[in-house]
Amino acid sequence: MTDNIVKIEKTISTLKNGTNKFYFFVQDTKGNPKASIKYIYDLANALKQNGKNSIILFEEKGYTSHKTWLGEGYEDLEENYVNGQNLQVGVEDFLIIPELLGYIIEQVQNLPCGKIIITQAYDHIFETLKPGQSWNGFGVYKCLTTSEVLAEKVRDIFRSVSVDVLPVPLSKYATEKDKPAKPIIAIHSREQRDSLNLIKTFYQKYPQYRWFTFRDMRSMNQDQFYEPLKDACVSVWIDEKSSFGTYPLESMASGTPVIGRIPYIEPEWINEKNGIWTTNNFDLVDILAEYIKNWLEDNVAETLIQEGLDTAKKYQNQDDFVSLSNQLFEEYVSNRVQSLEQQLDKLKPVEAEL
Amino acid sequence: MSTSNTTVILPIKSSKSKDFSDFFSKLVESIQKQKVLPTEFIIVPTAEESLQIFLTDYDFGDLQNIVKIETYEGEPSFQAQVNYGVSKATNEWVSFCEFDDEYSAIWFKNVEIHKQAYPDSQAFLPVVVDVDDKNQFAGFTNEATFAANFNLDYGIVTNELLARFQNFQSSGMVIKKETFLDYGGFKDSMKLTFVYEFLMRMTYNSAIIRTIPKIGYKHTNMRLGSIFWNYKFGESPLSPDEAKFWLEVAKKEYFFIQDREIKYEPELVDESIVSSNGN
Numbered sequence: 001m002t003d004n005i006v007k008i009e010k011t012i013s014t015l016k017n018g019t020n021k022f023y024f025f026v027q028d029t030k031g032n033p034k035a036s037i038k039y040i041y042d043l044a045n046a047l048k049q050n051g052k053n054s055i056i057l058f059e060e061k062g063y064t065s066h067k068t069w070l071g072e073g074y075e076d077l078e079e080n081y082v083n084g085q086n087l088q089v090g091v092e093d094f095l096i097i098p099e100l101l102g103y104i105i106e107q108v109q110n111l112p113c114g115k116i117i118i119t120q121a122y123d124h125i126f127e128t129l130k131p132g133q134s135w136n137g138f139g140v141y142k143c144l145t146t147s148e149v150l151a152e153k154v155r156d157i158f159r160s161v162s163v164d165v166l167p168v169p170l171s172k173y174a175t176e177k178d179k180p181a182k183p184i185i186a187i188h189s190r191e192q193r194d195s196l197n198l199i200k201t202f203y204q205k206y207p208q209y210r211w212f213t214f215r216d217m218r219s220m221n222q223d224q225f226y227e228p229l230k231d232a233c234v235s236v237w238i239d240e241k242s243s244f245g246t247y248p249l250e251s252m253a254s255g256t257p258v259i260g261r262i263p264y265i266e267p268e269w270i271n272e273k274n275g276i277w278t279t280n281n282f283d284l285v286d287i288l289a290e291y292i293k294n295w296l297e298d299n300v301a302e303t304l305i306q307e308g309l310d311t312a313k314k315y316q317n318q319d320d321f322v323s324l325s326n327q328l329f330e331e332y333v334s335n336r337v338q339s340l341e342q343q344l345d346k347l348k349p350v351e352a353e354l
Numbered sequence: 355m356s357t358s359n360t361t362v363i364l365p366i367k368s369s370k371s372k373d374f375s376d377f378f379s380k381l382v383e384s385i386q387k388q389k390v391l392p393t394e395f396i397i398v399p400t401a402e403e404s405l406q407i408f409l410t411d412y413d414f415g416d417l418q419n420i421v422k423i424e425t426y427e428g429e430p431s432f433q434a435q436v437n438y439g440v441s442k443a444t445n446e447w448v449s450f451c452e453f454d455d456e457y458s459a460i461w462f463k464n465v466e467i468h469k470q471a472y473p474d475s476q477a478f479l480p481v482v483v484d485v486d487d488k489n490q491f492a493g494f495t496n497e498a499t500f501a502a503n504f505n506l507d508y509g510i511v512t513n514e515l516l517a518r519f520q521n522f523q524s525s526g527m528v529i530k531k532e533t534f535l536d537y538g539g540f541k542d543s544m545k546l547t548f549v550y551e552f553l554m555r556m557t558y559n560s561a562i563i564r565t566i567p568k569i570g571y572k573h574t575n576m577r578l579g580s581i582f583w584n585y586k587f588g589e590s591p592l593s594p595d596e597a598k599f600w601l602e603v604a605k606k607e608y609f610f611i612q613d614r615e616i617k618y619e620p621e622l623v624d625e626s627i628v629s630s631n632g633n
Contacts, residue, residue, distance in 0.1 A: 178471075179471045179472075180464075180467050180468060180471055180566075181567075182500070182508070182509060182567055183497075183500045183567040208491075208493065208494065210501075211494070211497040211498065211500045211501050212500070213500065233567075296481065296567070296568055296569045297458065297460065297568070297569050298460040298463075298464070298568060
């Protein structure tokens with residue numbers, strides 16, 4: 001047998017016995033929490049829990065571990081960094097790269113391993129691609145995303161890339177509040193200036209509500225995040241570029257009604273009953289003041305909270321997420337095995353002739 | 355209908371105030387509309403004849419069986435009448451109101467929710483909507499409990515908060531009868547700042563008072579003939595010096611549970627303020 005056949009057979013065997021590795025690239029945010037990074041850790045953790053070798057990979061040595069803000073449950077997950085160009089990846093391994101680190105695809109294009117792109121924000125897809133470049137041009141034919149809406153957009157752009165959907169799981173801490181809400185307004189925006197603009201306008205326009213406190217929910221550790229969210233009487237969400245909307249779902253799961261700006265790509269879970277939605281940032285301040293007036297008088301419809309809880313429930317099942325993640329990655333492995341076996345079939349007759 | 359083991363106490367000095375009957379009816383209606391109903395309503399009138407007749411003839415509707423009239427025979431005063439009413443209450447909790455004010459329909463329901471959530475509480479204050487005599491919004495009271503920039507203990511009325519901010523309302527408050535009595539109730543001799551002194555005394559003695567962030571009570575400000583109207587526009591209005599005096603007295607007297615019957619003596623004001631500065 002030629003070396004090639006031996007190598008392929010070995011790779012197939014490694015893939016079949018599950019000893020291959022899944023490398024998940026993540027951005028180093030220097031310890032700043034980001035929902036998109038938590039999703040990748042959750043994914044890696046789900047595979048780890050089922051005995052697979054998942055490894056979190058940073059680009060540089062001096063990285064700050066995300067475990068510092070993720071809270072309990074990620075202790076066993078291995079973190080490592082790429083030392084220059086010496087990424088030791090076998091044919092049997094998989095590289096999972098977030099769209100934001102798209103430039104890595106170019107760097108790893110010649111590696112013979114499996115490559116999967118994770119897309120969580122439409123806005124970031126082309127951020128690191130040059131005009132005319134596409135994922136498949138670098139040998140990437142698999143994409144994993146968080147919603148059907150976003151999957152459709154990706155399919156529309158990269159027609160030869162197969163797209164799978166795995167919704168974001170909400171944290172185990174995202175549970176319904178058990179104490180009455182306080183005059184706290186939780187606010188989350190992609191750009192901090194959007195929050196600040198809203199807060200300043202609100203206090204200026206409605207000075208009678210200056211005793212309501214705004215809590216900026218950006219960049220909070222998981223274990224500190226849910227207490228103020230549950231304390232809040234309302235949650236404001238301003239993120240036009242979001243493609244999934246973890247924050248409003250977490251608010252709904254906490255029993256905190258959401259006032260939100262509908263993103264350009266409307267998340268599939270939004271409906272007219274589960275939140276107060278607008279397409280205009282300027283309306284948010286007046287909607288918030290109106291909401292507060294009603295909240296102070298107990299005039300907020302119970303159905304608003306209940307619909308929110310029902311919507312969030314679909315994303316709260318951790319077991320489902322673990323099982324779906326494993327199912328999906330087992331499918332990736334099986335596809336790879338299939339393709340290697342086809343290569344093997346082509347090589348073997350050639351060898352027989354020799 | 356859900357009920358609350360709370361007694362509402364209404365002291366009334368006279369029925370001769372302007373629009374008394376209208377105000378009184380609105381207050382009674384506001385109790386009738388409660389989503390969780392108090393189980394006792396004690397009215398503490400003075401012996402004024404017209405007031406007695408008014409109350410005897412008044413149709414309390416479905417509240418009739420919880421209304422009790424407990425006439426106060428002593429020198430009329432808001433504080434003394436409230437204290438008397440509390441002593442007659444048979445429930446674990448009491449709430450005071452004024453005839454020209456109104457409870458919001460959600461108030462006692464929210465008190466019950468907060469009692470469950472915070473069982474260590476001894477008293478609950480509502481966020482009060484202040485209106486002028488034309489029923490126009492004038493502002494909120496008690497909301498300062500939530501002003502995060504100067505209250506470190508969010509939602510709780512503390513001695514430190516009161517030291518910095520004096521404007522709190524006790525009307526609408528729901529308090530444990532036992533706590534009210536143990537801490538000495540309202541001081542009859544304390545003019546103007548009796549609510550402030552009472553809250554200072556409560557918090558000094560570690561009572562836990564929470565403000566419920568819901569509109570629980572509507573207060574009519576400066577109604578013609580009201581106690582505070584009289585302080586400002588009545589026959590013998592309070593001078594700025596006397597107002598300052600009562601504030602200083604409140605800050606000193608809250609250490610004492612008993613009413614030490616302080617009297618305003620103009621010639622002592624400056625001395626009193628000087629000594630409070632420690633000079």
